[in-house]
Amino acid sequence: MLHLRLITPAERTEDVVRVIEENVGTTHLVVLPGAARDPAGDVVMCDVAREAGDELIASLRKLGLDEAGSIAVESIDLSLSRRADEAEKDAPGEGADAVLWEQLSEATHEESTLSATYLAFLTLATMIAACGVVLDNAVLIVGAMAVGPEFGPLAGLSTAIVRRAPRLALRSLLALLLGFAAAMVLTVGFSLLMDALGLFSEARLEGERPNTGFVYAPDAFSFVVALLAGIAGTLSLTSAKSGALVGVAISVTTVPAAANAAVALSYGDTGQTAGSAYQLLLNLAGIVLAGTATLFTQKWLWARSRT
Template sequence: MLHLRLITPPDRTEAVTEVIEATVGTTHLVVLPGAARDPQGDLVLCDVAREAGDELLHELRALGIDQDGSIAVENIDLSLSKRAEQAEEEAPGEPADAVIWEQLTEATHEESTLTVTYTAFMILATMIAACGVVLDSAVLIVGAMAVGPEFGPLAGVCTGLVQRRPALAARSLAALLIGFAAAIAATTVFSLLMDQAGLFSRQMLDNGRPNTSFVWQPDPFSLVVAVLAGAAGMLSLTSAKSGALVGVAISVTTVPAAANAAVALSYGEYAQMWGSAEQLLLNLGGIMLAGTLTLIAGKALWRTQRGRWKRQRPLSRS
């Protein structure tokens, strides 16, 4: 379930409580008149089944509570309440299938902002992958995939397109492109330094590398895996099953392809560099395509669910 903490202007508290009481799947409603100081207003608390959360947030925003007050949402890990169980049973659908669009937009906004930390993770992941491709180590490649933060901006692009928020899509795309550009540039310098130290060599790059040669030799499976990973990644975000993101992170070759491009560039191996660039663009494009289509399908399901809630409302509460 979700816990909502609202600060409401006193003249709208009654309307807010009516909306909460009319929404299928809500419970534990508490109203504390005049409890809020900044901004001034009434404090309203309630719990709502995840399936009904997006509908309730939509109604609250329609009342302008997000403009003149506050709406805070928290996940409830444990709720020992018979009434909470009843509320979840009343709400149509399953919690894992529910999409909280405001929560998704906020999460992708945070993960898709170009920051020093994001860029550092991108550079470090690409350097780790560079060691992996030169040593032909699948373990290092998998580790680099898990460290790479690129799925946040990819999800931000998809969310921005589907939600028609061009600013979010543009910011996410900028973070993605700048992040990879910085990582490739830094890893190229890193490769040159490793060569000077005698740890990298052109021969190591030109060897057969049976475990890692796929990062610069794209084939139809590259697109297939990217599409499947993009769909799985967006489902993990919208259903709050974030653990699945680890599997998504290690299933696509974005960071390793960027690393191989950087190492190949440092040695003037342009065939490998362009092959790696093609692999990188193919994976990014496949993930964004699948992620966008997955969100479109989720939005269509949300509209259907919303219509069902409206039809059930008159019967839900007396």
């Protein structure tokens, strides 16, 4: 179930209430006249089955409530109510299959912002991965994958394509391109510093690396894994399964490939640099392609289930 808290101008309250009452899957309607102060108006609250939430939010936006008032949506972890059970039963489809497009757009918008925090996490993840490739340490590689925040803008790009949102697409592309560029440049400097301290060496990078050599040797499996991870990651976002998203983060060679490219570049190894860059681009493309296809499929299946 979802809980909606609305602030509505007094003259639009009746229209808002009518939309809620006519929407299948709603219950626990509360109207508090004059309770809102900023902006001034009435407060309307209700609960709605997740599978009916996107339609209700869209109807409220058509009334201009997002401009004249406010629409706040929260997930309800526990609702002990017979009426809530009936509302979920009346709503068509299954809540686990429903996509809240407004929520997805908002989430990916936040995760796709080229902020100092985003750059810090991506750079730290790349530096950790740099240590992992030089030491041939798979544990460090996995840790770097988990720290990396790059799935946010990848999901944002897929969402932008499906929703035809050019601003979100541009924001996501900038976060990806500038983020990885900055992280790799800083990691080149980090690699040179570690080499000066005697902690990194070209011999280690060029030696046998059975645990991490794959990061600069892309093959068909790299693209297949990227496709599967893109599907899983998109499903985890639309169903709010954060645990699954962590699993996706540690299954795709994006940050490790960027790290290996940076370290190899610091030693002038163009072969490993090119191979790692190709691995990085292959994985990014696979995730975006799979994520976009998944969202289109979910949109089509959901529309079909409601006809």
